Amino acid sequence: MTFDEKYFDIGRLDRLSYGETFVHRLDPRAKVIGTMLFLLTVISFPKHEVAALAPFFLYPALLVAVGEIPVRFIIKKMLLVSPFAIFIGIFNPILDTRTAAVVFGVAVSAGWVSFLSILMKFALTISAGLLLIATTSFSGVCHALRRLGLPALFVSQLLFLYRYLFVLMEETMRIIRARDMRSFGKRGTGLRVFARLIGILFLRTVDRAERIYYAMHSRGFEGDMPTLKGSRIVLPDLAFLSAMVACLWFFRFFPIAEGIGRMAQGMLR
């Protein structure tokens, strides 16, 4: 991924959160809590569980459908970060060759089962995280975290980072273009030049922070970032959360997929 692509990628995820759907309108706190519960439930399954994870895909599917999020974009982002989980997980089939099951005459080793389980958990957790941002916006999540008890200093840190991320990335983009134009092939992309570029970027950043501080100070900044947009937990939020808890509990403790499979087998016979 080139720098430009990364830059536009962040912007795109951000723009998705401008939507005006039911999911977008839910209180950020409800969505943050719901997502955390979802993640905890998904990773609480033992390592050889596969079928029972299938029903959990309902949550990302509903968010994508109701929130009008482009599926391909989310999948592409998931694939980008998949290497680490795959890299660690792929050792399971190699190391654990005990036969776990015979499916339609083919012996499947326990390692493949646990690898598949890791992949499904990966897909579920990553998509839930991305969809939280795509339907809530970053500042929404930040204010929710603040009201859920995170330190104010840390939250304003996050908000500042996000606000100036785009500014600094543009600045960096200019620096990189200048470097690339002056460097023919690999020349000039070495460590020494890199360290200086980062040093210059650091100095510019500090100067910029100084100007930002003066500008904010003259507008009454006293160390806190208040928000005008108050939000209240209303009935739809409670409904969302309780539906979420009920579904998670149900999917966690009852093997829906296996039951449906048995029913299908029974009908075929």
Added chain:
Amino acid sequence: MHMADALLSPAVGTTLWVGTAAVTGYASKRLKREIDDRMIPLMGVLGAFIFAAQMVNFTIPGTGSSGHLGGGMILAVLLGPHAAFLVMASVLTVQALFFADGGLLALGCNIWNLAVYPCYLVYPYVYRPLAGDIHKPGRVLVASLVSVAAALQLGAFSVVVETLLSGKSELPFGAFALMMQPIHLAIGIVEGFVTAGVVNYVRGARPELLESIAVSRLLGAEVSLKRFMIAFAALTVIAGGALSWFASTHPDGLEWSIEKIAGKGELPQAYGIAAALKGFQEKTAFLRDYNFKPAGDGLKKGEAPPSWPGIEAGTSAAGIIGAAIVLGMIVLIGMGIRVFRRRQIQ
């Protein structure tokens, strides 16, 4: 080197979340007391700086491959441990949210591995003694090399330990550690050079600037190793407690290990949370004719399948068919809602 949600168990994930939250609270409290307002925008913008700098690639000498910056040590040296920790934590949070690097539950682990170690362990106890107070470029280089390498080794080792404690991977400890540590030693050396280069450049170009933001830097020396160790021990105890609690709510795994140790199927009676849950599951199990079983009860008690516990052929076939049907239904539901909404708009 980001830890991933999918490889974590809830006990490990939540324990490190608790640990990281505690450190974040501590850092915020210390900073709030001892800095002025102007540090707040500075730290925020520096977070964006690290983020942007991580996207610039450079050529690693001798290999031709390209590397990226981690940045934790640079910040610790230039800003002091507390501010550096908060900046790194916020960078990792944004990465988790926007790039799904790691994930939300693994965020605790990632902040612990990549921010707590460089800022609170390596900076005060490795970097400062080595670099001294005179800021000679040569000493800065040595100190940077050693401390960045040390921080990355600690971080990589933690990834190994966290993955193994979670028990989702089959990798044996030795092989996993042998795989992770040398790679991160190489990365650490390259990053050490970059760190020294940046620190020396900034100090040479604008020495007065570092003095003005150095107010919080002196605090680092006050964090005592003893307090850190006490916190670490407390975390370990919490982890142990959480792990055993989760173990008791998953009777299958526990029973299996008992079976292996004691050689017989069941203890005389189950007790505690496990027993309560099981009774509840038995009462609420539905559609018994179709052989539904509670998910937490995958093992058939009393009989030990020859090769591997838990799955017999019938169950797994039903599981696969069922999973396929469920996934198909979910896709249909999603597409149905889309079509319905489009109609509504038209």
